[in-house]
Amino acid sequence: MKVIAAMSGGVDSAVAAARAVEAGHEVTGIHLALSRNPASYRSGARGCCTIEDANDARRAADVIGIPFYVWDLSDRFHDDVVEDFMAEYAEGRTPNPCLRCNEKIKFAAVLDRALALGFDAVATGHYAVLKDGADGVELHRSADAAKDQSYVLGVLDQEQLRHSLFPLGDTPKPLVREEAARRGLLVADKPDSHDICFVADGDNAGWLKEKLGDRLPNTEGAIVDEAGLELGRHDGTVGFTIGQRRGLRLGRPAADGKPRFVLDIEPVSGTVTVGPREHLAVSHLSGIKPRWAGSTPSSLDGSVQLRAHGDEHRCRVTVGDTVEIELLDPAYGIAPGQAAVLYDGTRVVGSATIASTRRVPVER
Amino acid sequence: MTAAQTPVVYLDHAATTPMVPAAVEAMTAHLLDVGNASSLHASGRRARRVVEESRETIAQALDCRPGEVVFTSGGTESDNLAIKGVYWSRRTEDPRRVRILATAVEHHAVLDPLHWLETQEGATVELLPVDDAGRLDVDALAEAIGRDPESVALVSVMWANNEVGTLQPVDAVVRLAATHGIPVHTDAVQAVGAVPVSFAASGVDALSLTGHKVGGPYGVGALVCRRELAVTALVHGGGQERDIRSGTIDPPAIAGFATAVELAVKEQATYAARVGALRDRLVSGVLSVVPDAVLNGDPTDRLPNNAHFSFPGCEGDSLLMLLDARGIECSTGSACSAGVPQPSHVLLAMGRSDAQARSSLRFSLGHTSTEADVDALVEAIGPCVERARLASR
Numbered sequence: 145m146k147v148i149a150a151m152s153g154g155v156d157s158a159v160a161a162a163r164a165v166e167a168g169h170e171v172t173g174i175h176l177a178l179s180r181n182p183a184s185y186r187s188g189a190r191g192c193c194t195i196e197d198a199n200d201a202r203r204a205a206d207v208i209g210i211p212f213y214v215w216d217l218s219d220r221f222h223d224d225v226v227e228d229f230m231a232e233y234a235e236g237r238t239p240n241p242c243l244r245c246n247e248k249i250k251f252a253a254v255l256d257r258a259l260a261l262g263f264d265a266v267a268t269g270h271y272a273v274l275k276d277g278a279d280g281v282e283l284h285r286s287a288d289a290a291k292d293q294s295y296v297l298g299v300l301d302q303e304q305l306r307h308s309l310f311p312l313g314d315t316p317k318p319l320v321r322e323e324a325a326r327r328g329l330l331v332a333d334k335p336d337s338h339d340i341c342f343v344a345d346g347d348n349a350g351w352l353k354e355k356l357g358d359r360l361p362n363t364e365g366a367i368v369d370e371a372g373l374e375l376g377r378h379d380g381t382v383g384f385t386i387g388q389r390r391g392l393r394l395g396r397p398a399a400d401g402k403p404r405f406v407l408d409i410e411p412v413s414g415t416v417t418v419g420p421r422e423h424l425a426v427s428h429l430s431g432i433k434p435r436w437a438g439s440t441p442s443s444l445d446g447s448v449q450l451r452a453h454g455d456e457h458r459c460r461v462t463v464g465d466t467v468e469i470e471l472l473d474p475a476y477g478i479a480p481g482q483a484a485v486l487y488d489g490t491r492v493v494g495s496a497t498i499a500s501t502r503r504v505p506v507e508r
Numbered sequence: 509m510t511a512a513q514t515p516v517v518y519l520d521h522a523a524t525t526p527m528v529p530a531a532v533e534a535m536t537a538h539l540l541d542v543g544n545a546s547s548l549h550a551s552g553r554r555a556r557r558v559v560e561e562s563r564e565t566i567a568q569a570l571d572c573r574p575g576e577v578v579f580t581s582g583g584t585e586s587d588n589l590a591i592k593g594v595y596w597s598r599r600t601e602d603p604r605r606v607r608i609l610a611t612a613v614e615h616h617a618v619l620d621p622l623h624w625l626e627t628q629e630g631a632t633v634e635l636l637p638v639d640d641a642g643r644l645d646v647d648a649l650a651e652a653i654g655r656d657p658e659s660v661a662l663v664s665v666m667w668a669n670n671e672v673g674t675l676q677p678v679d680a681v682v683r684l685a686a687t688h689g690i691p692v693h694t695d696a697v698q699a700v701g702a703v704p705v706s707f708a709a710s711g712v713d714a715l716s717l718t719g720h721k722v723g724g725p726y727g728v729g730a731l732v733c734r735r736e737l738a739v740t741a742l743v744h745g746g747g748q749e750r751d752i753r754s755g756t757i758d759p760p761a762i763a764g765f766a767t768a769v770e771l772a773v774k775e776q777a778t779y780a781a782r783v784g785a786l787r788d789r790l791v792s793g794v795l796s797v798v799p800d801a802v803l804n805g806d807p808t809d810r811l812p813n814n815a816h817f818s819f820p821g822c823e824g825d826s827l828l829m830l831l832d833a834r835g836i837e838c839s840t841g842s843a844c845s846a847g848v849p850q851p852s853h854v855l856l857a858m859g860r861s862d863a864q865a866r867s868s869l870r871f872s873l874g875h876t877s878t879e880a881d882v883d884a885l886v887e888a889i890g891p892c893v894e895r896a897r898l899a900s901r
Contacts, residue, residue, distance in 0.1 A: 211832065215825065261895055
């Protein structure tokens, strides 16, 4: 096959590209230029938006012996990922831009361009396993639970999966690093990236305040308890996420002395409601914008993962106009905007964006 | 190179062109020689002799005096030296001289120093408009000078544009500037060897050229500048090169450079005729296969080796990649400093849209180009454009 290997400049995508070559594919490496102005996004060596990363990717392609190009997807990335991220936060939701990037950029804009240019598939360094099943190509968790990235791929549909390659499959990360060193890839000991690639220093709140400017829904407001009593002030709701405990800066301790968590964010009035952890417990999720890896199920007894590297919760799912997810194990700190990725065993069934949550009733 | 490799069709001579055998010979003949050209002993004198003979060779080829040739590390350094060095010395002579006039289509080796002088050194830079072929609007230059001639430190107008190949009206520029005693610099990096270039006849005060565009080695070039023109040094040290450009002189590279310049100038007319015919074959071939392709730049008053097209509905990047996969090498002509390709400032200055600018490719021929190269491109371009159009939808 003719394969486009998306190379971020990190160790995983470099080894994935090398393995694709070894598997007999005709591989072309590309690095995605995602920032319109590299200086305005992250600087340092751990994102996927820096000149150093492009150079690292280029050197890896040299060592592997494949052609290499930079594809400018900065406009698409800005419109589909960065703007979405800002708009969602402005509405008080908590989006995951990595899923959005996979859905709209890596396995859409890049894949479409690759197919049009005569390629058959896009290979990335994600830790996930593709298998042929009765219903087409199946996406499964990688065996190395610590590295499993099936969650961020939960937005891919069958057509996208059919044109994807994840050559790292379920190889444990340490072996991938060893393999990179053995292959002479200088990125072998490059640190993993963790934060959102376009937010410098992982300071989401600071970044959002700067970028949203006039579009901020509010720049101050009250922090109240569940009875509505004001406990303190804050300088903008975009700084908060449901389930957050740190940085509330409340002068008065709770009557029971227990820590307080963000329970609710109301962007219009600028009100942040806090309360004890047990009041965060969620028993039901309502999801919208479903994406199915195979055919659309009508119901599912399986499990759901609600954040990258988060726990699995057993659940019962009914699919109609919305995706209704009843959690058998309650989840804590779940915010609208997060992605709920549904599993049947190790197999990804699909995903939905959480529109609303229902809390476990609390006795007062 | 392995035998299995696809033969490369190299159509990017404006980026760099292979060294000519005579230049390789002249350069390698001195690689084992010892002797710093600034040393006083016999070895030093021998090294110095190589350098001075090379200087004389270049002076003869470009119709200037040997003392007017200042060796540098290449075109970018020559441009920086001319722009910054002349700006500083002219402003020192008269603090009112802070304006620098240049075309909007200069190479980044001129534009970036201008921008730097503007932000760091109080310069006022005026980038003059060009017509839709990329040629300087001479009336705009006359107006800009006439508005306040006393405040102009320098005028810089390239001899020929590196992207679209259009020749600039350097004569007219010199006439306008000379009335007010304003020095003129020209970046002639693409012009030497391609069109007749006489320093003396042109009347310019400073001219940049580089080795690797004329069949010489990388890393060596020259700024030809009149003895009367004061140039403030950028690099200080041992006082080499008229105290304008310090640093130990590189005799082997300079010998290779001089041989290449001598040969390129001597053979300019036959080269231009041969390569011009190939270029015409390329242009008509491409247009016959892709009738809606647009040839950019002046159709006739241009470098003989340059063909620059916009392919409507294509991304230049996609097209370049598809051609590269078939062993055909060309350029989008765009600056790619940060890895993110920007639409060409030259095409934007010519009034093209962002999309038009991004749909462009430059094919540039050279001394090793053949009819087979051109025919390979003409054969490949149709299907590649068709595919690239699919990818841009």
